[in-house]
Amino acid sequence: MPDQPTDRPLSIDAITADLHTYVFGRKMFVLDTIASTNEFAKSLNPEEGPHGTVVTAEEQLSGKGRLGRRWESQRSKNLLFSILLRPDEAESLKAPLIPFAAAVAASEAIELATGLQVECKWPNDLLIGKKKVCGMLLESSMMGFRIEKIALGIGVNVNQDDFPAALLPHATSLLIEGGAPVDRSRLLQHMLASLEMQYARLLNEPVELMLNAWKKRSAMFGTRITVREAQGAIEGVAEELATDGSLLIRLDDGTLHTVRAGDVSLGYEQDFLHH
Ligand code: BT5
Secondary structure: OOOOHHHOOOOHHHHHOOOOOOOOOOOEEEEEEEOOHHHHHHOOOOOOOOOOEEEEEEEEOOOEOHHHOEOOOOOOOOEEEEEEEOOOHHHHHOHHHHHHHHHHHHHHHHHHHHOOOOEEEOOOEEEEOOEEEEEEEEEEEEEOOEEEEEEEEEEEOOOOOOOOOOOOOOEOOHHHHHOOOOOHHHHHHHHHHHHHHHHHHHHHOOHHHHHHHHHHOOOOOOOEEEEEEOOEEEEEEEEEEOOOOOEEEEOOOOOEEEEOOOEEEEOOHHHOOOO
């Protein structure tokens, strides 16, 4: 039913009408079809895309996941957006923690908009009922030794009710979990308000507060997990989230192993999302 409010196309007017932010989304690009909102955000110069600029689209032709993977999303069903950040030097030092702050923010926004309970999965997935409902991709561009800009890309499965066979066992949406369609403009308003607040907290408060908020939302600590890194898979007990966002795993020989990049599976390796 195209005239249902939840089927409305994304529009700047609808999004900005009730947007409670100072910076995030105060400049916004609402696009129809684009290769990737992250790519678009990264291409903006400082006048076109100041700090906090938001890029969203109905459809991505080459939606990107981490490590060269793809993000699949049916047209006009979901939320696909990027926030362009232009951090100063002090902020740059906290860049590795931005995905964790963003995961806390996005979880809170989804819970506020839907009442569904959201779990965080390392490094930056959000799950509902153990299935992935949201993925994040942080890309930074360097200028010499300094981060010049960061594109924080977020994809949320909102009103998509079926997924390609390969994703089906691992993916879900707010519609599937909550049984009701969700208005994407309203969800984006919640997201941007929550992201702006958590970003400010990341910059101004001890990082442990944010890391603890993330850890509270994760079911993994103290349980046995398998991590697939570039070098291969290892198994152990998830012990701690380090202050740089790495995952510390206690191996069977008693040593503590640091994982900086990889994919986690709770239990056995065949449960991995990514093949
Ligand atoms: C991510 O990567 O989860 C990051 C996704 C970021 C997407 C946003 S959309 C806006 C912005 N612009 C972009 O171009 N990207 C960002 P990763 O952890 O690597 O997960 C990718 C894997 O998740 C894929 O290989 C699939 O197995 C699976 N996947 C793909 N699409 C999915 C979906 N809609 N729901 C759940 N899982 C999905």
